[in-house]
Amino acid sequence: MKTTGGSDEAKRNAGESAAEAVEDGMVVGLGTGSTTAHAIRALGRMVDSGLDVRGVPTSFQSRQLAQQEGIPLTDLDTVSRIDVAIDGADQFAGGDLIKGGGAAHAREKIVDGAADRFLVVVDPSKAAERLHHPVPVEVLPAARTTVADDVRRLGGNPTLRDAERKDGPVVTDNGNLVLDCEFGEIDSPGDLAADFSAIPGVVEHGLFVGMADEIHAGNDDGVDVRRV
Numbered sequence: 429m430k431t432t433g434g435s436d437e438a439k440r441n442a443g444e445s446a447a448e449a450v451e452d453g454m455v456v457g458l459g460t461g462s463t464t465a466h467a468i469r470a471l472g473r474m475v476d477s478g479l480d481v482r483g484v485p486t487s488f489q490s491r492q493l494a495q496q497e498g499i500p501l502t503d504l505d506t507v508s509r510i511d512v513a514i515d516g517a518d519q520f521a522g523g524d525l526i527k528g529g530g531a532a533h534a535r536e537k538i539v540d541g542a543a544d545r546f547l548v549v550v551d552p553s554k555a556a557e558r559l560h561h562p563v564p565v566e567v568l569p570a571a572r573t574t575v576a577d578d579v580r581r582l583g584g585n586p587t588l589r590d591a592e593r594k595d596g597p598v599v600t601d602n603g604n605l606v607l608d609c610e611f612g613e614i615d616s617p618g619d620l621a622a623d624f625s626a627i628p629g630v631v632e633h634g635l636f637v638g639m640a641d642e643i644h645a646g647n648d649d650g651v652d653v654r655r656v
Contacts, residue, residue, distance in 0.1 A: 434463075434551025435648055442549040442646030443467035445653065446514045449547060449642075452480050455507045457539040458494055459515025460487040460532040463549045463646075467514045472497025484510055486539050487532035488601055504542065513543035518634070519554050519561040520643060523656030524617045528564025528634030531589070531600045537632055537639075545641045552647055559617055562608040563624070564589070564634040569605050571629020576607060578627045582620070584609040604631050 443466025450456055450471060458468055468483075468490065475481060475498055482502045485491035494501055504510075515536055517525040525548060527533045540546045565586070567575045572588065579586040586607040589598040597605050614620055617637045624633035643654040 434553040437648045438551040438646040439463040439549075440466045440646070441648075441651045442551060442644045443514075444470045445644045445646065445651040446547040446549050446642075447471050447474065449512060449545070450474070450479070450481060454511040455482050455484060455502065455509065457510050457513025457515065457543050458483045458485045458490045458499075459513065459536055459540070459549075460490045460530045461516035463516040463551065464490070464514060465493055467549055468493050468499065469497055472499055475499050482507070484539055486515070486535045487530065489530065489532070504538070510539065510543040512545045512547060513540045514547050514549060515540055517548050517550050517554055517636070519556050519559055520548060520550060520640070521556045521559045523638055523640045523643075524559060525636040525640060526559055526561045526563055526634050527636055528566070528606070531564065531566070531598050531606050533564055533634045534566050534600065534602060534632035537636060540636065540639060546639055547642045547644055548640045549644045549646070552645060555645065559614045560612055562587075562610045563614075563620070565607045565609055565624060566600055566602070566604045566631040566633075567607055568629045568631060569603075572605055572607070575627055575629045579607065579609050582611075582623055584611045602631065
């Protein structure tokens with residue numbers, strides 16, 4: 429369930445703003461999505477100009493783009509730390525996020541959570557007073573039915589995400605399925621995150637609670653950087 433909205437200029441301003449925080453010698457987490465892609469392209473130009481960095485991609489998509497842009501890549505088994513992670517969001521309210529529109533949220537949460545600083549790049553369409561976007565939940569294929577039942581018991585409405593250009597469901601880079609879980613306005617993201625994590629068969633959910641350090645919210649004229 430990819431989110432839409434926001435101009436390409438706003439996304440570019442957000443991505444390039446976050447890329448400016450990257451310094452020589454850093455290890456950088458490379459998120460997934462159209463706004464983060466602008467950050468990766470900006471980093472590629474900086475590498476071409478002599479910047480020494482290594483990237484840790486969160487998906488096949490981000491890996492492929494980083495390779496095209498000439499960014500040296502590594503992985504979590506090889507590095508001792510990630511200095512900064514740059515990633516997008518489907519919706520944000522304060523410092524809480526919903527992610528997973530690109531079905532990469534399990535790997536994104538690992539990389540973003542391991543970073544010393546997590547910079548979120550968004551356009552204004554992703555802002556909300558309270559989170560209400562459907563929450564993507566990656567599930568083991570064998571657990572799809574039981575997890576859906578548990579989500580309903582929590583008050584949610586789960587929908588198996590269908591692929592857009594092939595028959596059948598979306599399959600993540602990890603070989604799993606995604607349930608998009610509608611709850612309406614989420615009063616307590618932290619409590620719901622804990623409930624998701626306790627369900628057998630859930631690999632990871634798209635609630636990123638209290639993880640962000642900065643929000644780089646782009647618009648057509650520039651960017652608003654908010655520390656959270």
